[in-house]
Amino acid sequence: MSGSSSGGGPVGDKDDGLYYEARYDYEATRTGDLSFSVGDNLMVTGPRAGSWWLATNVRTGQTGYIPSNYVNSRAFSNAAPTPGSTRRVRAIKDHTSPPPNCLSFKQHQRIELIGKEEGGWVKGRLLGSTGDDAEGLVPLDCVAEESSLQGHEWYMGRISREEAETLLNATENRRDGTYLVRDSTQSTSGYTISVYSGGEVLHYMIHAAGNEGVYLNKSLPFPTLPALLAHYSIHPGLSFTLTTPAKKESPADVRGEDPWEIDRECVVLGEMLGQGQFGEVYRAKWNVDIEVAVKALKNDCMRRKEIVQEGATMRRLRHPRLVKLYGIVNKPTDQPLLLVTELIPRGALHKHLRHLNENGHPHSLGVLVKMSAQVASGMAYLEGEKVIHRDLAARNILVANNLDVKIADFGLARFIKGEFYLRQSTKEFPVKWTAPESLVHCIYSTKSDVWSFGILLYEIFTHGGLPYPGVGSKVASELIRAGEVNKCPPGCPSQVFALMMQCWHLDPSQRPAFATLHQLIGHWAKEWQAGRLYWAEK
Template structure:
């Protein structure tokens, strides 16, 4: 059987909730949650995480009492569609946790279908999140059409013909774009993010890979809110290999304090992606170096061919104090 460690956590968006960390087995019989801390027994693992959080959301304090789970409100609804109403036609891309396909729904509607790898997130938490995602309607947000909430989870959204902004800038028509077009695209993302803020929501994973592009340089924000549901240890320990450290505000990366202010930080990083045509932020630095240097006050210098005024805006997004 497999083990997991469940810790009660709290944040402004979800209130009281439980985070689950998979405990993996080593070939020699030991256990680990992240590879940098390995233990011979489960007791040693629990003892270690009782003394310090070491990348988890919290250190272990007291054992939870056993209550009957609350299941009201998680019933399937009109947004749930049958898997066989969806036809996957062409794979558009894949990431750590999902593949994205172009497809058709009910034989005639062109859609994008995100298929999540089993174990990425619990169907229950995903269904809860989908309830919120459905309420977010704005022309700069990718519209959610339908879901299949049993694993493998499918998320069905409007189709954006030019794919992710990252690919568009690196390998697509975006390579030839001049500054006025790039600034316009940034303004579209800002309009969508302002709406997310008005709705008291947080994106948590704003970067060019999660912006989609359509005809006429239309930009829309995708994958809002999904980041907090991911259960993979290399992600949830925040400094794990799959976590997008280079886009994440220090208070969010170090302490899990995600707010609309941490989204503003990520928007500043996205601006650098736009003007450098999709270059990875902090070139030549690894995640650990970025965390350490940013904590010490380092900020990316003005990219080549970027106006000083735009770099000043980036610096403004990267203020140490989130309240600024």
């Protein structure tokens, strides 16, 4: 726009931050103009040049000049409307209304309410639609104010970081740029945007600063969350470009009336993947086409209680580094109990590592570090949930086709209310992975899991080697009680062995927390991927 005035306001008049509402659709025909649709909120961000104003479309995040005669003469307000006045809302779910005079609509459609509320209903019309079916009564529990975040498919409310990661790691969401927005767990007024990018989930704090708007970078504020998201959908100002809001449900999570009880007829067992004292593990199909793993228990009442306990533990835990439980087949009770979980194709980590090593194709240090970081991530989640695993070992870590790993086998896991759990049963337990205080005093805690994590690191960096090689469980028990630990294996980087030694500190309080381990090993993994980490073998 030039510096001459053609009526209206003088050049240079500023109306920064003032909102107007579009009365008509406008399709830009010149470079520098801004397109918008009826009902869009437009914020004047710069000088008026006659009847043309510089503005930002809140819906799209784009900026350009708008014709002032296409917008309402009064500023748009987010204030609550007076009874009986018109206001615009957005559907938060589908609604099909069979009674006469009612309006049917789909989630996210925009509706203008034009009547007075009566008994939870109000008259409304669909914006952008015409005809007899475009107007009718609207149930208020199916809509939310457009300024409310509930009307947006990307807003997930107060879910945790781990729940966000689980959602974004679901098969239908694993595409670069898929995102969601959630209430921040670190701030009462801010938000967090979680984005799937480059095979991992990234989290960024969105600051809400009152009149200053919202921003990721303080030098680039936006009036609303939709405006911020629209901007980063077009301009990659961070390490990603936003593409699609995350889908809220995975098809594999659809259940019947009981969310965890699966109909036995819906599970068809296939190839046996392994077996043990408890029973067998099968590859199977659930609901015709969903591939799953099934742990089939022998008819043993005591073991049945333990597997039910394992399922009860797993159903309370959701994290991308934990094997997902789909449900339990427990009826009829005179048939084997089935534990149905996601299928992790490459099986147990120790066998996977040994097979590659024996065939002359061991994983690189970078892959081993990545696997270690992923296990630490899952264990940091358990640490935060006050859960101890008590059987952390490479045999209970499963490997996916993309070499991601997940923690499995929660048969010994326990929720703890205090600092530790006192084992009371006398059944056998994995001695070579067990911390000294657990061997001597039967005391288990997150710190005893950290000891086991150190043993797991030993297994990983020996490509599936056994801890305390050459000795049996009885001798290993004596060595552990005496304070003896594994020697540094050949080819293991000194930094990794130093971390193992921290995990094996005889004083549990001196062992690192899993949150610390995750941060450190995760940093190693990123540095290795970027080509900035070079280790000498010890």
